[in-house]
Amino acid sequence: MPERVYVASSFEQKEDVRVIHRMLIDAGHEITADWTTHNEIASLESEQERKSLKQQYAVEDTEGVKSATVYALLLGERKSTGAHIELGIALGASIGKVCLIGNPDESQLFYSHPAITVFPDVSSFIESL
Numbered sequence: 001m002p003e004r005v006y007v008a009s010s011f012e013q014k015e016d017v018r019v020i021h022r023m024l025i026d027a028g029h030e031i032t033a034d035w036t037t038h039n040e041i042a043s044l045e046s047e048q049e050r051k052s053l054k055q056q057y058a059v060e061d062t063e064g065v066k067s068a069t070v071y072a073l074l075l076g077e078r079k080s081t082g083a084h085i086e087l088g089i090a091l092g093a094s095i096g097k098v099c100l101i102g103n104p105d106e107s108q109l110f111y112s113h114p115a116i117t118v119f120p121d122v123s124s125f126i127e128s129l
Helices: 011-026 047-066 081-092 122-127
Strands: 004-008 070-074 097-101 116-119
Touching: 004 011, 004 047, 004 081, 011 070, 011 122, 047 081, 070 081, 081 097, 097 122, 116 122
Parallel strands: 004 070, 070 097, 097 116
Antiparallel strands: none
């Protein structure tokens, strides 16, 4: 059965997330929100434009997480505050599957939450769906 998936990570990993999106779509799944297409906010000249775009993206991404049946956080060397906020949204919304992809830092409290499943790599994550 196809899943509705939201994939989070640091902004620096957006190309990796695009590859994962393609793999998920090719496997018949749906992406609920694609933050990798967001424009660079810092490059906007007007503070009002930056504020408006931040609000738009925050709402889109929150709705993308909440409407997903699967939330996946692609772990990397750089931590992402936004992706971890989204992890909290997914846990709070009782998303069907909350997944970490990669090698989680055992010192992170919420990585140990019983609702989270850890996958060593993208392939094993996608095979689980």
